Amino acid sequence: MTADITLHALGAALSQADLASLSALLIDCVEGGASVGFMLPLLITRAEDFWRQKAAQAACGDHAILVARDAGGAIIGTVQMVLAQPDNQPHRGDIIKLLLHRSARRLGVGEALMRAAQTLAVEAGKTMLVLDTSTGSDAERLYTRLGWQQAGGIPDYALFPDGRLTATTVYYLPLTSVAQHAPATGAGR
Template identity: 45%
Template sequence: MTDDIQVRRIGADEVDRRLERLADILIDCVAHGDSVSFLSPLSRRRALVYWRSVADAVICNERVLLAAEDSTGQIVGAVQMVPAASENQMHSARVVKVLVERSARGRGIGRWLLSAVSELARKEGKMLLTLSTTTASAAERLYASEGWQRVGIIPGCVLASDGTDRSATFFYKHL
């Protein structure tokens, strides 16, 4: 990890200003085969609609958005935390959309995003995080190497960005 990357929370007061850049990163990830809930090609309009919904959830305190920024303040990665809405699961949250722009990969940014979201979850009283990813992906290897525990695999659970069936691996982490 280089010293020029900082991970920080994007607040409701600035999330609208960051939508275009977040859309760029999402489009880049999908175009390069990452299975992050969208099929390729992902249009700018669709990416912006998605990020607008995230922004609304951030503004309503229903979701947390963390961004990895380079020394110029440009976002190069992001992760979201979605606290459980159920009364009997208030101690848990889901981690979604761990995104790192292709040109910024290999610098430890994904690890820093996971560490930052885990630390934030602890501060907010969460004791359990969950996530899922495409089986046999680089993301699966990352999560396992960062101490996340595999729960299991569901065959044919997701479509890859090219539309082919893929299995999903589910993980949890006690904080």
């Protein structure tokens, strides 16, 4: 990862600049074809509503939102972790919405965000992480490289933003090895 990128967790209150940056990031990903829950065209008001909802979930401790900023302070990547789980699954966290601006891909930003999320999960007492991603996506290579194990696939699970069907692949990561190698300083840099 380039030295001018910083990682940190967002607090519960989003500044107007962060809301704009996160919304622009989400729109860029959807316009780039990422199957992340939204269809084209993604309006700015819809993207802002999504991020306000996520900030509210972070405020009550249900979610964690990690971001990567460029040297100018713009958010160029983010990943979320669902911390609140059913009573019989308090040990598990769900990784959702790894988003990287198209200009920030293949620079190590995604890997840095995922490693920070894994460390945050360990600090939160989680011992298992799960995620799903569009089958055949670039993200699959990243997850495999980081030690995630493929649990299986589901055909025709979701839609790409243009309406085409896509399969999804489900992954899991036991955190015992992550806990042994976690830095003492946590997710921030």
